[in-house]
Amino acid sequence: MSHTPSSRPLPPELLSELAQRPEGQELVQVWELLALADPVAGSPEASRVWERISAEISQGRPILTPSQPIRVLTPPMSGKAHLRSQPRWRQTAPWALAATLAVAVGLSAWQSRPVNITAPLGQQLAVNLPDGSTAELNAGSSIRYTRGFRRLGGLARGDRGVALDGEAYFTVVRQTRPFTVSTDEAKVTVLGTEFLVRAHRDELDGTRVAVQSGRVRVSANLAERESAVELGAGQGTFVARNAQAPDVVQDVGVDRLAAWRRGGFWLVDQPLSAIFRELERRYAVDIRLRDVVVGEERLSVYYPERPSIETILSDLCTRGGLRYSRTSRGFDISPQAERPVTP
C-alpha cells in the first residue's frame, strides 16, 4: 500500500464531464477512493536495471569475476576480416585494438555478419554477448552468433541464437526473446538462466546439457516428433549423435561438470582417448600414444583445484600401466615396462 497516488487530481477533461452529471460528485468520490486500490509492492531496483540497460546498449562490457582467471573478450562488433573466420587470439593479442575498434566503429556500424570466437588451446575465454549474456568457453571451444542479437528498430523478433562446437557455460540475461544454443545434435532454448553445454564435434557422441539455475528446454535436431525435455536446476540430459530425442533427465552435479570454470578438471565415465583429447585442449599440448592401444575402459577423473597436467598424466598412467615422457610439443604415452622411451 505504499506509494499510493493518493492526491492525483482529476484530469481536467474528466472533471468537466463529471461536473455536468447529476451523480458527478459521487464519481469524484470513487476517484478519490481508488487511492486505496494501488497495491504495488516490491522493489524496482533501479540501479541494477540501469546497469543492465547500459550493458545492453553498449553491446556488452567486460565482466570480471576475481576468482576466475578466465580472460574476458568483448568482441568488436563490425565484420572485420580477422573475425570473419575463426580468430587466432594470441596472448598479448590486440585487446586494446579490439576494444578501440568496438568503440570507434560504434553501435551504428554493427553488421549482422557472423562472429566466430574460439578459445585457443590451453586458454579459456569469457565472451560478452551483445545482449549482456556471457559464454565462458573452455579451451579449444568455439561459438558463432549472428542473427537475433541485432535489434533493428522494432524488429527484434528472432531468437538470440548461438552455435557451439565444444563446451561453454552460459549465463543468460533474461529477456522476452528466447536464447538458443545450437549444436550438431540438439537445440537448447532458455529465457534467462545458467547452464552448461558440451558438444565437441571430435569426441563424445553427442551433446550434454546441465542446468545451474532456471529452466531450459532441450530438443534433438533429428526429432521427427515433439520430443523436447525441460530441465530444471541441477538436472541434465544428453542428446546422442543420431538420437531423435534427448535421454531421460537425470540429476547432475553442475558445479563438477563446470569445474573447468574454476580451473578444475573433471570428466566422468570417459574412455582414456577422450580424456587425452580434453587434456590436449586444456593444456595446449600434443599427446601421442606410442605402441599403446587404448581399450574400451571408461574412467572418471576429478581434480577440483588447478591440477598440473603431469599430476593428471601420472595418475592416469599409474592406473593404466603406462608411462609418460615429455616431448617438445607435449607428451608421449607408452607402455610401462616392456618398451622404455628413448627421449
Place this chain on the structure above:
Amino acid sequence: MSDQTPGTEQYAEWARQLAVNDAAALRGLFDAAYEPLWRSVMRLVNDESTARDLAQDAFVRIWDRRTTLDPSLSLRALLYRTVRNLALNHLRDEQTRRHLLEDPEAAGIAARPRDAASADKEMEASELALRLQQFIAELPPRQREALRLSRFDGLSHQEIADVMGCAPRTVNNHLVRALEQLRARLSTIGTVVSSLIVSAGAFP
C-alpha cells in the same frame, strides 16, 4: 500530469537528444520514468522481477529506435505503449508456456466470502482495498486500462490515447464508464462506503 513529474517539454527535449545519440538523455529519461513505469507493469504482470525485465526492455527499445522517434508523439506515451505491448506479449507467452490459466491471487480475491459481517462499519481499509482491486479487475479491459493509466500512472488523456491507440474523447468515455461501474459495485457492499471514505480520509 502531476507536478513532481517532468513536463512534456522535458520529454520532448529528451527525444531530441536521443535522436542525436545522446546517451545521457536516456539516463535522464530513465531516472524520471523508470520507477513509475515499473509500477505500471507491476499492475499488469504482478511479478517484480518480470516487471523489471520488461521495463528494462522498453528502455532498450526506445534507445534502439532513438533516431526514428516521432517528435510529435509524446516520448512518455511511447514508453508506456512499448512496455504495455511487451507485457501483453509476456502474459500471452506465459499462458501458453505454463498453462497458467488463472492468476491464483485474483482467484483468491474472487473466492473471498462476501458475508454480511464483512460489509460492516468495522470493515478495514485494507478490506475495502481488496474489494476495489477486485472491482477494477472485473472492469472491461479497455476501461480498466484507461483507468489505471490515468488514476495510477497519471498519464494525460492525450498520452493515454497514444498508448491505447484511440481518441482522447474515447479515453474520457472509458473513465466515466469505469467510475460509474465502480460506484455501482461499491453500492452493493453497502452504504458503509460514504462513511468509510470520510473515515479513511481519502475524501476531504
